[in-house]
Amino acid sequence: MTNVLVIGAGxxxxxxxxxxxxxxxxxxxxDSSDEIGGQYWRHLPPSRPAERESLLHHGWARFVQLxxxxxxxxxxxVLxxxxxxxxxxxxxTPGIVHVAVxxxxxxxxxxxxLRPDGIVLATGAYDxxxxxxxxxLPGVFTAGAAQALAKGERMSIGQRVVVAGAGPFLLPVAASLAQTGSTVLGVFEASTxxxxxxxxxxxxxxxxRAAKKGGELAGYISNHVRNRIPYHIGKAVIRANGNDRVESVVIASVDAHWAPIAGTEKTVEVDAVCVGHGFTPRLxxxxxxxxxxxxxxFVLVDESQLTTVLGxxxxxEVxxxxxxxxxxxxxxxxxxxxAGGSVSDPALRSAVRRRTTYRSFAARIExxxxxxxxxxxxLTxxxxxxxxxxxxYGELCSTAEATDNSGLRSLxxxxxxxxxICQARVCGRTAEELIARLAPPERPQDPFTTGRRPIASPMRLSELATLASTSTSAAAAGAAAAGAAPAAGADFRHHSN
Ligand SMILES: Cc1cc2nc3c(=O)[nH]c(=O)nc-3n(C[C@H](O)[C@H](O)[C@H](O)COP(=O)(O)OP(=O)(O)OC[C@H]3O[C@@H](n4cnc5c(N)ncnc54)[C@H](O)[C@@H]3O)c2cc1C
Incomplete structure (x- = not known):
């Protein structure tokens, strides 16, 4: 029997x-979370169970069924x-998958x-x-964090809130904020x-063909109307002011490239602001x-969702x-x-059709x-x-200049x-883009990315030390380094610290 390991339970x-x-x-x-469902289907803590878990969610029945x-x-x-x-x-091929439970x-x-025959990487994205x-400043949230607090804690980030950034995700975030008690002063979309x-x-x-999305959109629009949330286009939050926490934001009109237009700045008093400009894959x-x-x-896949690595x-979102x-x-x-099937199998006809529809929807979002x-x-x-x-930003620019713009690794x-501590989860893509802009145009694209990490998540040194001193692990690592083929079937080794 084929053993398949799925990483990520979104x-x-x-x-x-x-x-x-x-x-x-x-x-x-x-999944690394304590419950399955990923970023989309979230759960209240066990100590405060929800009366209606489905509140603020779409497709909850689908999740319950899965x-x-x-x-x-x-x-x-399920782990x-x-x-x-x-x-x-x-x-x-992916040989050994190391998991801490x-x-x-x-x-x-x-x-x-774990040594599975096949792996599905479904690790999602960061906002x-x-x-x-x-x-x-305290009081400035990412859009994903505001949504996670609303869905997973039923908490709102503040009383007077501005939602800003770009993309359709701002709409469910504004809806969740309104439903958890915030006054949403406006949604500010940067695209013109x-x-x-x-x-x-x-x-x-x-x-x-993506009519389902139209239904969701209609729901968000009616929420905006009901809660009197204005929707502004071609505007961005360009500064947050405050002493110990955010007290106001400056909003400006931006041009087609998102450069602020001088003279259009307006200050709005808030006690929280949430800003999101899309997502980046967890690579x-x-x-x-x-x-x-x-x-x-993004991870390159073929029609079967196979990456460039066999198995x-x-x-x-990855x-x-x-x-x-x-x-x-x-x-x-x-x-x-x-699991050994083919993308042309009749069982996949509907999924392949839906993939085509929603890929074209994704291309519109992009x-x-x-x-x-x-x-x-x-930036200043x-x-x-x-x-x-x-x-x-000033430090990045001056160091790039002093080091002849020698690339991401050097910077x-x-x-x-x-x-x-966040290992570039928050700033990685931004740093990559800024550094690429600072490099001379004739220089080839930097092959390094901030997602390259031999250890993907924080580990205690004692955990690594225990592994290193375990002979089976050392033998397995040695075999892998020597190019041994992965054992067929699931082979689970356990080490307890
Ligand atoms: C904070 C946040 C909130 C979001 N909220 C919404 C929303 O309300 N509505 C909406 O339409 N879209 C939302 N999105 C976008 C959303 O991610 C997707 O539309 C959808 O959840 C994508 O599904 P997925 O299975 O690709 O990824 P995800 O749902 O992100 O699932 C990936 C899973 O992989 C797990 N994982 C990652 N790395 C590892 C690892 N090394 N070991 C073990 N497990 C791992 C993660 O814990 C996660 O549960 C949100 C995104 C983010 C980042």
Whole structure:
């Protein structure tokens, strides 16, 4: 029997696990969170269970059905609080997957070494917020964090809130804020009317196939009307002011490249602001497994969702930002193919059709709302770019100049940008873009990315020491380094600290 390991239990991973089971595989699905559902389907803490779990969610019934099917299937093992911290490759295939199971900062996590026949990488994305002066003040939230607090804690980030950035995600965030008690003073979308029209208006008949999205949009519009939330286009938050926390934000009109237009600034008093400019894929495991990335730094996959590494499939936001429906369709295809099926099997017809529909929807989002090149003009030399290591924009620019703009790796080592506790999850893509802009145009694209990490998540030294002193682990690592083929079937080794 084929053993499939699904990493990530968000919509893509859940769909992949179900599909692999239907294809006859034995499946392990794991997630570092304490519950399955990913960023989309969230849960209140067990000490405060929700009366209506589905509140603030879409497609909750689909989640409940997926969870019941996986948990009720003897061929499926569901692991939560399970952090994949490394993938070793052997002979160009993912060989050993290292997992720590237990409380994230616990001292006695169980260590597993998994050797599956097939892997589905469904690790999702981080939310992205472009820096601006004052964005490190308390009271400034990313859009994803505001949404996570609303869905997972039923908490609102403040009383008088501004929502800003770019993309359709701002709409559910504003809706959740209003439903959890905030007064949303406005949603400010940076893309200009011409940009939005270029993304959304062509080939309107294609949108009919994604009619479900139209229904969701209608819900958000009625929420805006009911809560009197104004929606502004071509405007951005370019500064947050305050002493100990945010007290006001400056909002300006921006041009088609998102450069602020002088003289249009307006100050709005707030006690919280939430800003989101889309998402960036969580690439560290895909890079560790040896998967190639495409030009936009997403995991490159073929029609079967197979990456460039034999036996490693990828699905969901890690292959491109397209929302929950695309993640579900890609997951279904990836799980089926990882379990030995073919993308041309009749069982996948609907999933392949849905993938086409929602990929074209994703392309519209990218065309209408993608980050433009003019935003750095709202930065000042004092604006913090890397919050963990407190690296400012001025420091990045002067170091780049002093080191002949020698690239990301050199700037990381000389300024420590992206090397702090969050390991570049917040500033990585921004740092990469700013450094690329500082390099002379004739220089080839920097091959380094901030997602390259041999250890994907924080580990205690004692955990690594225990592994190093365990002979089976050392032998396994040695075999992998020597290019030994991965053992067939699931081979689970356990180490307890
Ligand atoms: C903070 C945040 C909030 C969001 N909220 C919404 C929303 O309300 N509505 C909406 O339409 N879209 C939302 N999105 C976008 C959303 O991510 C997608 O539309 C959808 O959830 C994508 O599904 P996915 O399965 O690809 O990824 P995800 O749902 O992100 O699932 C990926 C899973 O992989 C797990 N994982 C990652 N790395 C590891 C590892 N090394 N070891 C173990 N597990 C790992 C993560 O814990 C996560 O549960 C949000 C995104 C973010 C970042």
């Amino acid at each position: 919509p893509a991973g859940l769909a992949a696990a179900r599909s692999a089971l239907l294809q006859g595989a034995s499946v392990t699905i794991l 969870r019941a099917e996986l948990e009720g299937d003897g061929g499926c093992r 939560t609080n399970a952090q994949v911290w490394a993938i070793e490759t052997a002979d160009g 237990g409380e994230p900062d616990g001292v006695d996590r169980e260590q597993l070494e 992205r917020t472009l820096p601006f002066p004052g964005w490190d 009317p011409a940009r939005l029209a270029a993304g959304w208006l062509p080939k309107p008949w294609e949108l009919v 560290e495991l895909a890079i560790a497994a040896g998967c190639e990335l495409d030009a936009n730094k 490693a499939y990828a699905a969901g 292959t491109g930002i397209g929302g929950v429906d695309l993640a579900l369709a890609e997951g279904e295809i990836a799980g089926h193919c990882a 065309s209408a709302h993608a980050v433009r090149t003019g935003w750095p003009s709202w 030399d004092e604006t913090v770019i890397c919050r963990c290591e407190e690296v400012t 990381k080592l000389s300024t420590r940008v992206g090397l702090g």
